[in-house]
Amino acid sequence: MKWAIKILFSIFFASAIGVHVFAIFQKDTQPFWWHFIYFVTYGSCWAMFFLKHKNRLFMYSIMGVFPFITHLYYGYQHIATLDSLFWVCVLTCTLLFAGIFGIKYTNENLF
Numbered sequence: 001m002k003w004a005i006k007i008l009f010s011i012f013f014a015s016a017i018g019v020h021v022f023a024i025f026q027k028d029t030q031p032f033w034w035h036f037i038y039f040v041t042y043g044s045c046w047a048m049f050f051l052k053h054k055n056r057l058f059m060y061s062i063m064g065v066f067p068f069i070t071h072l073y074y075g076y077q078h079i080a081t082l083d084s085l086f087w088v089c090v091l092t093c094t095l096l097f098a099g100i101f102g103i104k105y106t107n108e109n110l111f
Contacts, residue, residue: 005102006049012095013046016067041066045096048103057103064096071096 020035020042044063048056075089 002106005106009049009095009099009102010046013042016042016092017046037066045099049099049106057100057107060099060103064099068093068096 017039020038023030024032024035041063045060045067048060048063053059071089071092075086075093078086078089
């Protein structure tokens, strides 16, 4: 079960990073540093599922704040239309929050 959680979140974080790589090559309206912050935060959250560090839940929570808040904001902007970006934001916020429980579950009997 622990490996299933790690695989699920690996797919999520890899696709989230891939979306921002794609956005850089498509020359969207956001600057490179904006996507770089996403690379760092998503990459750090992803790494917390595989590191054996006692403070990894805290580090995951801190690194997940930026993508959670920005997707909450973008989701709020698209709530009137309920378009695909709204549902992507809902999924992202849900999985980032669920990652806390995933870290807790995979952290049991770690040491």
